[in-house]
């Protein structure tokens with residue numbers, strides 16, 4: 001294959017190198033385009049055809065439904081690894097040895113306490129505040145209490161900032177949840193595994209011992225692994241672009257959390273549950289909602305369906321669907337919402353509108369059903385997604401800093417007024 005691409009602009013030919021990845025993905029390197037052509041740029045709203053970086057973290061093939069972290073398939077990781085091992089793998093590139101894993105966990109545990117004054121910030125939020133707004137603010141506020149994590153100058157500084165946020169973020173998640181429920185804010189138990197500790201921090205009642213449930217630990221572990229990274233999606237690109245200005249890790253993550261909040265991204269898990277609830281309240285009339293989803297005059301979309309990259313199936317959705325069945329049957333929950341979801345999926349997969357547009361259930365179609373079965377309120381779903389995505393965001397931020405990537409600064413094509421004289425207020 002030729003290693004260059006030829007572009008013709010206004011009769012002039014320009015040659016650009018091709019970059020080929022380890023999975024044979026091909027990109028035209030246009031980094032010299034503007035210089036070479038005297039000002040011509042490319043435009044690509046939504047970046048549907050634009051690679052923002054070279055990355056060695058996550059590979060996905062949307063046509064074949066493949067997702068791999070550092071070369072390991074998501075199916076194998078979800079079955080055989082735990083969340084902390086996956087976090088280490090994503091951030092540092094290799095599965096940890098026993099010693100590396102223990103050290104990582106111990107370093108995180110040593111940082112699993114947040115300043116007591118953060119409780120005052122949590123308490124100042126109204127209980128009705130959306131948990132995504134709360135967690136994003138608290139993550140940003142952490143910077144004030146840990147200023148040394150901002151100016152990272154070495155890998156050692158980065159490591160310290162990383163274990164800090166891996167330790168403190170679950171506490172903030174638990175406090176966000178407990179505030180919503182009016183429960184006292186307290187700390188975890190560092191004799192426990194990372195995921196067990198999260199469950200205890202969230203669900204422990206002030207007047208009772210928390211009894212761990214293996215099914216819940218496994219389910220949460222799996223959900224966090226499945227959400228841990230997804231290459232250059234909206235929130236990850238946000239983390240990288242904010243971090244590219246050398247804003248600190250916590251500020252970059254806080255921006256990523258805000259990006260994740262939207263219903264077209266991580267907020268879809270909340271939107272899916274609300275949609276399924278609405279269908280249930282409407283006598284389970286899935287057909288009516290199918291018609292609405294296909295009607296171009298109606299803004300309604302089938303939430304949890306479709307994906308920018310997966311155009312065949314989302315491998316995470318397959319694993320989650322199975323986990324949803326297991327969790328609900330293990331907990332002895334019969335949830336009519338699960339039946340509505342399965343019915344809707346079946347109808348959509350047989351409907352030419354969805355088939356032609358390659359719209360399949362995505363990771364969030366079933367995750368909310370599991371969270372609900374675990375007793376987590378709908379508004380907390382996207383926070384749980386953020387908890388899982390944390391190592392992916394960190395890995396992407398670290399890679400971007402270690403590669404010394406330039407500040408992210410897209411161009412534009414200006415379509416506004418050309419120069420015109422100012423008209424004073426009295427003459428307007």
Ligand code: ACO
Nearest residue numbers: 263264265266268293301302303304305306307308357362
């Ligand atoms: N319901 C009905 N129609 C849909 C849906 C849907 N969920 N998703 C896409 N379409 C249709 C569009 O109307 C469009 O139709 P057209 O070609 O006739 O105009 C076509 O499918 C292509 O859709 P786009 O919006 O161009 O696809 P894009 O790749 O830009 O969007 C997205 C992907 C945002 C995920 C979209 O499918 C969507 O809104 N889905 C619902 C929200 C959702 O579940 N988001 C979670 C994504 S996963 C995640 O972030 C973790």
